[in-house]
Amino acid sequence: MAHTRRNYDTQPYWEGCDQRELRIARCADCHTWIHFPRGVCPNCWSDDVRHEAVAGDGQVVTFSRPRVPDGAPPMVTALVALDAADGVRVLGRLEGAEPDAIRVGMPVSLDWHEEDGQLVPQFVPSGGAPA
Template sequence: MLDKFNNLKVPGPTMTLISKPFWDAVAKHEFQLQKCSDCHKWVFYPRGHCPECWSDNLIWEIASGKGRLKTWSVVHKPGHSGWDEVTPYAIGLIELEEGPTMMSHLLIESDEDLIIDLPFEVSYMKCNDVWLPFFKKQIS
């Protein structure tokens, strides 16, 4: 099932100066998030200031890569034709252990297996020569 993503010709992520450390870590199979040095809240998506206290003292730290499924959707008609060959696929919102919520592909056999609060963990997939963080069901 996972091999189907390897040869996709899909648009990659938009990397900015702010998000580059996240994507550089993903390429090394590391899951890093920003953390505010002032209020100690974890931050995702990458940004220039803390959404909690507005501090610009954000640092990058290794995060667990684990979380729980908040909700999901099964995509039957993708927004880009490059995803056609893996359609249908599931996209989910994962509430990370550190607090933020992240949207990502879910590596599952069937969407019938999905339930709210199901534990997931990050899994790195290479699509079109770019490593992306997908999520798979956590094994105990």
């Protein structure tokens, strides 16, 4: 919790995470999705920005495998384009995938993990992890 700096613009996003719900900012006037969350619509300049819960299915746009300490499990950081929110991409860990089987474009689904007491989004391969 201490490391999750929230501010007035990002608080609705974090409140969603607290309830395992991915809430993305959206313009109430022109319906443009806005991520990262911000208080002005970049398309029509409306101030009426609200957060909507979205399904977390999507596709891998790109990914990398950062070096981890000896003995630690491999880590994959993936950028995921959400199917349900046009133009929205979420950066998160990709868990449960065979590292060599990860491909750009592969379908993934939303999952959650806890870090420093804060629930944060991560992704898993759609349809379950390969054997």
